[in-house]
Amino acid sequence: MNALLTVDNLTVRAGADPATRILDGVSLTIHEGEVLALVGESGSGKSMTALALIRLLPAPLVAEAGALTVAGEDLLAAGERRMNAIRGGTIGMLFQQPKRMLDPTATVGAHVAEPLRRFGRLSRAAARRATVELLADVGIPEPRRRARAYAHQLSGGIAQRVMIATALAGQPRLLIADEPTTALDATVEAQILRLIAAKKAELGMSVLFISHDLRVVSAIADRIAVMYAGRIVEQGPAAELLAAPQHPYTRALVECSLLRPDEHGELYAIPGHAGPALSLTAGCRFQPRCAASHAARLEHQCAAAEPELAFSGGGSADHTTRCWVASPQAAPSHAAQPKEQV
Amino acid sequence: MTFLVKRLMVLAVTLFVVSFVVFLIPYLTPGDPARKILRARVGDLDADPEALAGLRETYGLDRPLLVQYGDWLGGALRGDLGLSYTSRTPVVDMLGGALTVTAVLAISTLLLALLVAVPLGSLAAVRRGTPVDTAITTVTQAFVAVPEYWLAPVLVLVFSLQLGVLPSAGWEGPASMVLPCLTLALRPMSYFTQVTRASMIDVLGSPHITAARARGLGFGATMLRHGVRNALLPVLTLFSLWLAGLLGGSVVVEVIFSIPGMGRLLYESVVNNDVPAIQAGIVSLVGLAVLITTLTDVVHAWVNPTVRAPHVSG
C-alpha cells in the first residue's frame, strides 16, 4: 500500500513563543484506502491537527513540519491558490457541528453546488442536477426540496449528510472527519458512520477519522493513533491496540469506553486533568496522572524525559508506544533528545 | 407571502391609531381652536367674536370631535389634508415639497455613510488589532461626538468661505447638497463603521466561514459569498433606524443651510401654531417610519432566511 498522507514532525505553536506547543512532533501516515482514527480527549489537539493539515489554522497559531505530503504533493510548498484547489479537491473536510458549518443565508444546494462548479467545471443547470443527485446519493430524502432548504430547517443528521455531499463533491482522495458524529444522537451517529464507511469503500478514499470515543472508532478504523496533550502516545492496528493497549493513557481510555462500574458501582475516570500545552515539561505529559508510572517506581525517569514512539511488544511491528513503563528496553539515555522522531 | 400580508395589516392598524392621536393634538393643549387659528393668522389681537364664529363655521369646529375626525380622515385618505392656517395653501403641497427635499437629503446622506462605512468597518475587522483597526475605531468614536451645529459652520468656513468651491446655503443642484450631506453623514457613518466592524469580526470567526475555506473557497470569495450578507444584517437594521430618524428632517442642518425640508416645515408650523400642518406632518412622518420598518423587515426576511422560512426539522 502506498502512503496517501505523510505528516512528519508537525508542530503547532501559538505565536512566536517556542514554549507553547499545541502540537508537538506529530507524525502520521495514512495509506491509500485506509481509515486512521485520531483519538484523544478534549483539548488534546485533534482539531488543530486537522486544520494544520489543510493549512487553515486560526490566526495566532503557526505550524511547522518536516514534511506534509498528500497524494504525492508537498503541501508545505503549495501556494495559496494551489491550496484552494487541494482544499475541497484532494482533501474533503467534515466537522463536529454540521448545522453551524452551513452558511445560514445560503441554501443547501448552494453549498453543494460550489465545489461541483469549481472542481467539476459544471454549468449552473448541470450543477443543480448534480447537486440533487449527490444529495440523494448520501441518503437525503426529498433531495429536490432539501436543496432549497436552509441550515436552520435541517436536523443535525441531515446537515451532516449535506456536509458529506459537499465534501464528496470535489471527489477527494482524503476525507478528514473531525468528530462528525459527536453532536448527533446514537441512532443517527450509526447511520452517519455507515454512510462514511460506504462512501470510503465506494470511492476508495482514505479517511482521517477524529474522535474522542473509542467505541465509535472501533467500528470504522483500520489503525488508531492516540493523542495526549499534543503528542501521539500510541499508534497501531485498530483491533490490536484496542485489545492490547500498551500506553497507560490508552489503557485508561479503553477502560473508560467500556463503561464498566467497579466494585463500588463507580465508572472509571482518569484522575486529574490534561495540563495546558503551555505548562509542559521535558517529561512524559501523562506522568502526573499516571498510576502505572507510580506502580513501576519510574516517576523520576518519566518526569525527567519523554521516550520515543517505539515498538512495545504489542504484536505487530507497527504498533508503537511512547512510554517508559510499556517499553522498558528503550534506554533512558536516548531521551535526551525528546524532539527526534523515529 | 402571508408574512407580507401580516406586515401590511400591522402597518394599516398603526397608521389608524396614530392618525387619531395626532388629530387630537390641538385639543390636548388648552384653549379654543378658533382663537388659535386667529392668533396664527393675525397675531395676538383681541378676538373679534364674529370672526371667531366665522372660523368655527368654516372649519366646522363646533361639531362633535368624532365627526370632525371622520371628516379629517376622509379628507386625508383622498389626499386632502386641509388648508394651512397661516398660508391658506393646501397642506399637502407644502408637505410634498418638504418631504421630497428631506428624503433626497436623508437618502444621499445615508448612502454616503454606508459607502464609506462598509469598506472601512470590514477593513478594521480583517485587520483587527493592528494600527489600522485602532485608527479606524478611535477616529469613528471621536466622530460620534461631533455636533452638527459645530461641524456645519466649520465646513462652510473651509469649503465656502476659504476655498470657495461649494455653496454655503440653499437647495439648488448637487453642489448645494454636498455640505449638508457631509454634516449629516458623519455620525451615521461612524456608527455604521463600528457596527460593520463588530458584525464582520463575528462572521469572520463563525464556523461556516472555516467550512467554506475548507471547501476550497479563497478568502475573498468566502467573504463575498458567505460573509458580507451575514455581516450586513445588523447594519441594515441600523440603516433603517437612521432613515426613519432623518426623514423627520434635521432642524439644525436645514436652518443653517436654508434647506426647505421637513425639519424647517415642522419647526415653523409649531412656532406658528399651524395645526393642520402639524397634524399632517406628524402623521406622514410616523407613517413613513412605520413603512420603513415594514420594508426593513421585508428586506431582512429576504436576506435572512431564518426570519422567513418556518423551522421544520427532518
Ligand SMILES: Nc1ncnc2c1ncn2[C@@H]1O[C@H](COP(=O)(O)OP(=O)(O)OP(=O)(O)O)[C@@H](O)[C@H]1O
Ligand atoms: N487560538 C489559540 N491560541 C492558543 N491556544 C489555542 C488556540 N486555539 C486552540 N488552542 C488550544 O489548542 C489545544 C487543542 O485544541 P483542539 O481544538 O485541537 O482540541 P481537540 O482535541 O479538537 O478537542 P475537542 O475534542 O474539544 O474538539 C487546546 O488546548 C486549545 O486550548
Ligand SMILES: [Mg+2]
Ligand atoms: Mg476538536
